[in-house]
Amino acid sequence: MSVYDFIDFIGYLCVAAILLPIGFGSNYWRELSDREQKLVLFLVALLLLEIISIILRFNLVRNHFLYYFKTWSVLWISAVYFRSIDKLRRWSTIIAGLLAVSVLVEVYVWVGFNHINTITRTLAWLLLSLCGFAGLIQLLNQPSEKSLRQQPAFYYYSGFFTIGFFSANTSLFSNYFIETSLDLYYFFDTLKGIMSAVGYGVFTWGFFQHSRLFRSQKAL
Secondary structure (H helix, E strand, C coil): CCHHHHHHHHHHHHHHCCHHHHHHHHHCHHHCCHHHHHHHHHHHHHHHHHHHHHHHHHCCCCCCCHHHHHHHHHHHHHHHHHHHCHHHCCHHHHHHHHHHHHHHHHHHHHHCCCCCCHHHHHHHHHHHHHHHHHHHHHHHHCCCCCCHHHCHHHHHHHHHHHHHHHHHHHHHHHHHHHHHCHHHHHHHHHHHHHHHHHHHHHHHHHHHHHHHHHHHHHHC
């Protein structure tokens, strides 16, 4: 097994990690709020896009167009999930809507359909990370009898921030790394995959924590 085969293997494991929050979220589906159910649907969309991408790659078919759908998925969750945050209620929706339209502008007017939408993809992940960070700030400033570790939202926001931050940075510099050093490209792409897996684990713990709170309140 070569180094690149090993890197691919790690990548597949990182993709498989998304099954954890999907499984937990599906198991607790009836207990979840509307926002949390949308989070599960977002993760399912990411998984399906990754599976399709892998199938196309093995069949030597260009899969660049899947980045457009992944970008729209990220923008969708940024618009619908963070409406409960006062400072983001309008701006996250407005910015996500503008970027969703900008994907078509970048693809058809600027780079062409045969290229990846690097700019809008980067901005979409950046928006998600900023929304997650804003959610964490709100939790820190919000008086509560429960510690942060007991609040499911803390894990959801942390997961969004982690995945969005590393995905945005990798997306921003991916073209540069491809042109200058494939080793750097594979390193940062693998790092993104590992940190995304960490984010999926954080989501999973958030669902588990939500279930504990739900059942403890139901028992009262």
